[in-house]
Amino acid sequence: MTENILTQNPHRPGVGARSPGRGPARLNPADRTQLKQHPVSLKRIAGLFAPHKATIAVVVLLISASSIIGLAQPFLVRHIIDVALPGKDLPLLAWLAAGLIAVAAATALIGVLQTWMTTGMGQKIMHTLRTRLFTHLQKQSLGFFTRTRSGEVQSRLNNDISGLQQVITSTATGVASNLTTAIATAIAMVAISPGLSLLSLIVIPPAVWFTRRVALLRRNITSTLQSELATMNTQVEEGLSVSGVRLSKTLGTTKRDAHRYTESSKRLIGLEMRSQLAGRWRMSTMGIIFSAIPALIYLAAGLPVTSGGMTIGTLVAFTALQGAIFRPVMSLLDLGVQWVTAMALFSRIFEYLDLAPEITPPARPVPLDPAAVRGEVRFEGVRFAYDGGTDVLLDVDLTLPAGTSTAIVGPTGSGKSTLGSLVPRLHDATAGRITIDGVDVRDIAPEDLTKIVGVVSQETYLIHDTIRENLLLAAPGADDAVLWSALASAQIADLIASLPDGLDTMVGARGHRFSGGEQQRLAIARTILRNPKVLVLDEATSALDNATEAHVQAALDRLAVGRTTLTIAHRLSTVEKADQLAVLSRGAIVEFGTPGNLRDSGGAYARLVEAGETAEFAGHAAAARLTA
Template sequence: MSMQHMTGGGRGGGMGGGGTMRLFTQDSSVTDHHLGRSTLRRILTFARPYRARLAFFLVLLALDAAAGAATPLLFKYLIDDGIAQGDGRLVMLLAGGAAALALVSAGLSVAERWVSSQVGEGLILDLRTAVFDHVQRMPLAFFSRARTGALVQRLNGDVLGAQRAFTSTLQTVVSNALTIVFTLAAMFSMSWQLTLLSLVLVPVFVLPARWFGRRLAALTRRGYELNADLGQLMNERFNVAGAHLVKVFGDPARESEQYAGHARALRDLGVRTALLSTWFRVGLTTVASLAVATVYGLGGLQAIGGTLTVGVVVALTAYLGRLYGPLTAMSNVQVDVMTALVSFERVLEVLDLEPTVAEKPGAADLRPAVAEQGASVELDGVVFRYPGADEVSLASLESVATLRHDPTADTLRGVSFTVPAGAMVALVGPSGAGKTTVSQLVTRMYDPTEGTVRIAGQDLRDVTSASLRDTVGVVSQEAHLFHDSVGANLRYVRPDATDAELERALRQARIWGLVTSLPEGLDTVVGDRGYRLSGGERQRLAIARLLLRAPDVVVLDEATAHLDSESEAAVQEALDHALAGRTSLVIAHRLSTVRAADLIVVLDDGVVAEQGTHAQLLARDGLYADLYRTQFADRSSDADGGEGAEDAGVAADRKPTATPEPTIV
């Protein structure tokens, strides 16, 4: 009797094949987990669109189990009524019937796979799109806390585990249960004594199987951990930033040894798993062979004595091959079912995490108000604290036991100022004063804890997300580019943009010459995060992307903070064009940006310390003047001079040089 019969559930093919061995590699700890009724009801809602196909699937399983159970009966009659009686016509008829049943079973297997794949792949699509769409609506704080790998696992591993609840798990349970019922009914009808003897041997299968299952589960969990460590190591070393760090500071021999250590551990674990699995298979085969030998021995004696026929003995041994595999698999069915349902619960856990920034029902379109009133920006009594971990994240996504509930202090406290339509306001202040937080509130990455943020007089909580994205554009310190072509990165903000429109935006961003010099022009792939380009080139592409979108409000978050003087000058020229005629909120670090601002808002410890023009704030001799003197005192006394010297009233008659402009924090 082959191991396919012993471990293949009710039959040897189809989606349930190999069910027992698959079950033994599941984590049996899930049997201690309890699912609420509401969770089970929600799980069933995902199956509602597939009710008809699931019902048809169950019918196919029943027919397949019945066909499988009928085959040994045909062999019984073929031997007893055909061969023993010398009836060649009956032999051929019954042999043809067995062949027909085999063809029917094969057709049923194909039909089962077709239906189960439709249901399974449909569920995967439904779950993946539901999770992906929901995660996209999560606030920025969610992504700052959750591990990317854990999110990917929810969309891959857990979704596949949830899908198994309605396909392979359902098939395994139903198919094995029907196979056991049909097989036992047929066996009892032929010899209840030998059938009971066969059942007495079941614990010899089940108990070792459960022990092996626990051991294999422990090895499987360890394998997952080692593979995760190895994947994390490769991910960190193979991305561009990690590879650069390794080449600058790393030791190739140490890196190789670290990788080899993880790989050796996986090798040793694989050897242990293979050996344990082999012992398990050998044990099952041995016990199965003993059971067959027992039936043949006792059944043969009864056949000699005339109590049984030869056909009954042959049929009983054939039924043994259909009995022990399903019985052993059903002994672990709780583990299999709970594993699939717990995966479902982990998917629902993500779907149940409510976004802290959500679009209101009936939200208004912001664009008509901007067209009518202009794109003014107003912060009115804004108080803001960053949400705690328990408000925006899940412990399982952060690899912690529980999320901390430590109260966070207010980052902004009563901040109020207005940026008139078409004006430029510069935000300055010490590090940690709240400048970036203000920019994130204007783009509605977060909602204020108290107070209101308005554009064109409209509370951002009352407008649609799409119209806000059309109205506000951002260029940050780190211009992120996807691993795609130049053209695809630009068209991300306007998929319908023509090549002529791309060229115009690139010319305005002062980077068209570079693009034309690239090997494939607009079709040149920029590499992971755009690292095939320099920092200044990435920033100018980001500005071209902004110009292509043509927003009414531009937020610049220290867009030239980390550039060299030459790149900074090129980017600033592009920014000057991008800001022309637009309302702009600039987290400033360049003196020329501050001097050009219509209003400077000085933030300190989350409050507005001062407001005014550059000259007014210098005359007031407050925090801004202190920041100015701290940043520019050395340059003011420099013999080469520059803008900083002119504003300080020092060496005003000196000719400015091409030295980089000093910066404000």
């Protein structure tokens, strides 16, 4: 179900997508699809509001009070016109005028108080959802994030929850306010003139029907318009990015791409014209209605048969009420769209909250002091398959004695990285178990396991902050002397010291301020601060040039001293110093021994060495030809 959701159009509009002057909210078909795939329980939504019952009750009272107080204005105006002005009663006129000001002030004050309460309640609910979702997603396995489309998690955490803020503070209160206002206004209209009220009721339904027809027409046009805009955005993203420009220039597709964009832009002209005209039709219709109904009321008031001795004040008051009822009624007609959109947002959030973590912490973790761990690692009959597919690892039995180094080599796709990922529990074995000092890693508390097992991979990740803050992630209480010692062990202290800001140098987004090899050495320094007894080196130097690799490898060698090290490598030169070596092929260990013995035996490892030396020789020869 989740994967279907993740392939939806990323250009979905927000809650009750509405543009100023562009008619009622448009229902996104993706919202209905979302609700069908992941229905939402109203009881569950009510549970979010349960802690705020008192606030909701007060807000409802405020909305009702505001609507009722606001209705006093037409009656005050009627009394001014019919009594105070004809009778030249200045004290009464003053009191009535003061009443008009008081009504305006009271409704404004109530509006501010209502906004303050609903915004506070909404923010608290959003805080609850946001933190709950973030914490829950942290529990998901690495596999969840590799399956999920880039940006989808951020979208649900930020866009969807922000959209719910509008639902709570604007849509919900707007519906309550419009409903209260419409009912109270209708009652007031009947109280002032039952006959004119009947006339308004006769005119409003066909007017509402016509405006809805125009809105539906515009909705269809807007849907096509959004689709075309999404196409153009995709063309810009694909054609004007660095990779896209390189591709178009090398394939000679620049004219074709320009033609496609031009045609989309031409179609956009026609769609925008139709959209604007449909919107203008709706606004014109609304204007005619607002003019026609008062005109009919004035006509009825002037005819002897229908006037019934109506006063001017009554006519003015009724016209004001009639104008006030039309907008809330039109807003309530959009309630269905707003409801579906709001439920779709709740559905998207609850869908992630309902994801069962593939890797769960132990209910009763085995006490294990990270400082006292020896570091012996055992793989016992380990099998693993991604998402219930074909086994990637087949009955792996392997022992890593404490304090020794073990290398894993093999062709691409043999399962090397998967094997390494099982030690820190980035994945869990499908069968068998992995132990550290005889304790199954699934029985070790996650916070203890992260202190015991350190990982240095090919893809180094540095947060967008200073060098100091990146290092303190591993040791929050470390002082500068400890940080500089770790940097020295990682062979990068001299470089950092030469920078104007030293430890306070910003590393930039994803560490782009530094080269790949420098980023690796910063990551190694961070791991040194963590001081793990077990170390997993997953292709840590595979993306580096030979000179940079030498520096990083020296730092890794210092890091590995006294630790149980599992090295996964493509470059065989990095594993020659290992105490023992295992060759993986199609998920199974096909050779095991010391690097020297296996190289001399003429088996699988010897063939890998020969192939690697041939490739290295070919690379040197190619480089020599380019230099010549």
